[in-house]
Amino acid sequence: MITIKSIAKEANVSEGTVDRVLHDRGGVSKKTEERVKKILKKHNFKVNPVARALAMKNKFNLLTLMPNYDRDNLFWKSPYLGILEASAEVKNYGVTVINYFFDQFDSDSYLNQFEALMDAKPSAVVIVPTFAKETKQIVDRLEKLEIPYLFFNIDLEGFDNISFIGQDSYMGGYVAGKLMHLSLGDQTSSLIVQSRLNVNNYYAISKRIEGFNDYFKKNKIKNECMTLSIDNLNDAAYTKEKINSFLEQHDSIKGIFVPSSRISTIVEAIKDSSLKKCQLIGFDNTEQNIQCLENDSVSFLISQKPFEQGYESIRLMTDFLVKHKKPADKIYSPIDILTKENARYNERNEREFQHNDN
Amino acid sequence: MITIKSIAKEANVSEGTVDRVLHDRGGVSKKTEERVKKILKKHNFKVNPVARALAMKNKFNLLTLMPNYDRDNLFWKSPYLGILEASAEVKNYGVTVINYFFDQFDSDSYLNQFEALMDAKPSAVVIVPTFAKETKQIVDRLEKLEIPYLFFNIDLEGFDNISFIGQDSYMGGYVAGKLMHLSLGDQTSSLIVQSRLNVNNYYAISKRIEGFNDYFKKNKIKNECMTLSIDNLNDAAYTKEKINSFLEQHDSIKGIFVPSSRISTIVEAIKDSSLKKCQLIGFDNTEQNIQCLENDSVSFLISQKPFEQGYESIRLMTDFLVKHKKPADKIYSPIDILTKENARYNERNEREFQHNDN
DNA sequence: AAAATATTCGTGTACGCACACGAAAAATTA
DNA sequence: TAATTTTTCGTGTGCGTACACGAATATTTT
Numbered sequence: 001m002i003t004i005k006s007i008a009k010e011a012n013v014s015e016g017t018v019d020r021v022l023h024d025r026g027g028v029s030k031k032t033e034e035r036v037k038k039i040l041k042k043h044n045f046k047v048n049p050v051a052r053a054l055a056m057k058n059k060f061n062l063l064t065l066m067p068n069y070d071r072d073n074l075f076w077k078s079p080y081l082g083i084l085e086a087s088a089e090v091k092n093y094g095v096t097v098i099n100y101f102f103d104q105f106d107s108d109s110y111l112n113q114f115e116a117l118m119d120a121k122p123s124a125v126v127i128v129p130t131f132a133k134e135t136k137q138i139v140d141r142l143e144k145l146e147i148p149y150l151f152f153n154i155d156l157e158g159f160d161n162i163s164f165i166g167q168d169s170y171m172g173g174y175v176a177g178k179l180m181h182l183s184l185g186d187q188t189s190s191l192i193v194q195s196r197l198n199v200n201n202y203y204a205i206s207k208r209i210e211g212f213n214d215y216f217k218k219n220k221i222k223n224e225c226m227t228l229s230i231d232n233l234n235d236a237a238y239t240k241e242k243i244n245s246f247l248e249q250h251d252s253i254k255g256i257f258v259p260s261s262r263i264s265t266i267v268e269a270i271k272d273s274s275l276k277k278c279q280l281i282g283f284d285n286t287e288q289n290i291q292c293l294e295n296d297s298v299s300f301l302i303s304q305k306p307f308e309q310g311y312e313s314i315r316l317m318t319d320f321l322v323k324h325k326k327p328a329d330k331i332y333s334p335i336d337i338l339t340k341e342n343a344r345y346n347e348r349n350e351r352e353f354q355h356n357d358n
Numbered sequence: 359m360i361t362i363k364s365i366a367k368e369a370n371v372s373e374g375t376v377d378r379v380l381h382d383r384g385g386v387s388k389k390t391e392e393r394v395k396k397i398l399k400k401h402n403f404k405v406n407p408v409a410r411a412l413a414m415k416n417k418f419n420l421l422t423l424m425p426n427y428d429r430d431n432l433f434w435k436s437p438y439l440g441i442l443e444a445s446a447e448v449k450n451y452g453v454t455v456i457n458y459f460f461d462q463f464d465s466d467s468y469l470n471q472f473e474a475l476m477d478a479k480p481s482a483v484v485i486v487p488t489f490a491k492e493t494k495q496i497v498d499r500l501e502k503l504e505i506p507y508l509f510f511n512i513d514l515e516g517f518d519n520i521s522f523i524g525q526d527s528y529m530g531g532y533v534a535g536k537l538m539h540l541s542l543g544d545q546t547s548s549l550i551v552q553s554r555l556n557v558n559n560y561y562a563i564s565k566r567i568e569g570f571n572d573y574f575k576k577n578k579i580k581n582e583c584m585t586l587s588i589d590n591l592n593d594a595a596y597t598k599e600k601i602n603s604f605l606e607q608h609d610s611i612k613g614i615f616v617p618s619s620r621i622s623t624i625v626e627a628i629k630d631s632s633l634k635k636c637q638l639i640g641f642d643n644t645e646q647n648i649q650c651l652e653n654d655s656v657s658f659l660i661s662q663k664p665f666e667q668g669y670e671s672i673r674l675m676t677d678f679l680v681k682h683k684k685p686a687d688k689i690y691s692p693i694d695i696l697t698k699e700n701a702r703y704n705e706r707n708e709r710e711f712q713h714n715d716n
Numbered sequence: 717a718a719a720a721t722a723t724t725c726g727t728g729t730a731c732g733c734a735c736a737c738g739a740a741a742a743a744t745t746a
Numbered sequence: 747t748a749a750t751t752t753t754t755c756g757t758g759t760g761c762g763t764a765c766a767c768g769a770a771t772a773t774t775t776t
Contacts, residue, residue, distance in 0.1 A: 003762055014726045019764065027724060050450040051762035053408050054731045058359075059764095092408040094731095168703065175699045182540055335700035341533045342693040345526065361732055372756045377734065385754060387742095409732035412761050452761095723772065730764085737758085744751065 002043045053093040060095040063122040067104035074286040075261040082310025090318040107131045125149040126313045129156045152313045163327040167304040173208030177215025183279040189224035190255030195233045208259040240269040255279045264288035267297045301338040360401045411451040418453040421480040425462035432644040433619040440668025448676040465489045483507040484671045487514045510671045521685040525662040531566030535573025541637040547582035548613030554589045566617040598627040613637045622646035659696040
């Protein structure tokens, strides 16, 4: 095994000197620096991250900024669990992870939580950049302090983030279109149900809709497609009234596409008779959504491995901090097609381990 | 942070003593052992695996026994890449991984490679238990030496393996049935194409067929289903002749189900006219198979994340060796539904990293 | 040329754990 | 009670790296 010590011996210098050239600490003459570097390259030396982690002990403060989850919006639970799992693993690498949560419908809480986060002196930050304009402010401050940051789940363009981890929204919608076509056959009509409150991650939602429509366009399939916007999905009575009256007026509708994670809310609102008549397709494997699959009210869900998104965000940022590995610019999550049958096999929210110590 | 040292101080003993009770090394009086254990539990002490790895340096020999891959059988490349990736990660934990490959059609090579493996004195073994009877012999010897072993991809029952990682074959076939139904509608007929040479992992194949048929039975859908067995899929001319003449004789066939990873072979054999008429569904995301998706000759592939299977096998066994974590008895892989559109998003054969060191 | 400063580099300690060696304490024997 | 054996436990070193401290060497100033 090639170690700093062995390199030092070969170069006729001390371990300290090798360390200095390895980390560009300066204080080494050109001549010896060259010599050491050559030997380093010759042996393709890589520092042992285990030893490094032990020696550096708790030097990194990895902070996250993401939406909280509640009964109505369970989606963000999965990435959080992924983050927790990864946190435990990277702890021994001297990386401490602390999570900051904001209300995904309130940009002020986004900024407030960011302030709290900055007070904690982050070494690196993982963000769900829910609000475009506010993210610009945030990022400016991070860049001024040279704090690396990574986006996950929402893909804002034009920033200097280390990487993005999440789904290709356009293609997600495109696949949804294909499934709708498959379920309904040629020549039919479907409805897209949106929430007006989704101004925040509007980018992803609109990309999905674009992909959905493009599937029919590109494959030259006739699909009369309507759109219904609902102001507040959390108001059950209102939603119910709105959607059912729409469906009654448009009897030809055979498919309903919900480009957000809220399809279970829609299912609860729709009358049974309409529900039986329609094929529903939505996004994300929240518990409620999966139950809709299982009781046959929803035909397909498109999922994106949210647990893995959280998990990988932490792992990648840790690798960046500890091993100086820069991940790819964009890492796309799978576009998983979930049905009643395969849904339960798709997601594992936690690795099921039994501890044997004691 | 709670360390062995802090535990030792609290218990008024030396670090060595704490180490002794931690690892049941003996040589500690009942009284002090109790005392130390109580303090250990009180703080929920867990050894720092990083420090442990550093101190133990290269103590574990993790050996794998799996089929090799070639041009005709590319399936086993993915798990191998997963194993390679994991190997690099666990190296610094003092785990050395060495792979032994056998010919999946030759049980003798299975046993021979196992002998070679045993000569290398394994600390633990990861096996693709391709041959049932021979695996019994192998396992007997492993158990005698108390060497832990883990199965992946093929789920042989009745053994004392640490865990199994792979797909639920029955449910994979079941989902294939559903997709076939979706593609063909009610009242149709389909063909199952098997290879006679698949005696080895016959178990998985037959389970898939069972699931496929059960989908139609359980949902009371009429599907006239025929079966065609082909002796040697590697003989292209023979396969061509056999399958095309069968299709001509049975003009009603609209769907073809290939419960192995060889659907691309079938595609090459079938005449274009028949190909256009039929919906094909197969298994596994080999490069050839994905190309068949992309040129529209295959409608769906069912995939099982083979890369992750290999990767996780090594990670889990490493956790077992290093951290004494015992994984769940069975860890089922996802049943991924691949189409032309989402296939390329599904699998990442390697984490795309750019090394920044030097 | 001596003194002062700047540059270059070696040494030592810590990180948390595993394990070998041998010392102290307890139990046994003479 | 002294000598011997056995049990119990403390000390020290190494794993590979990071980093602080200060020593040796080279360079500049007077």
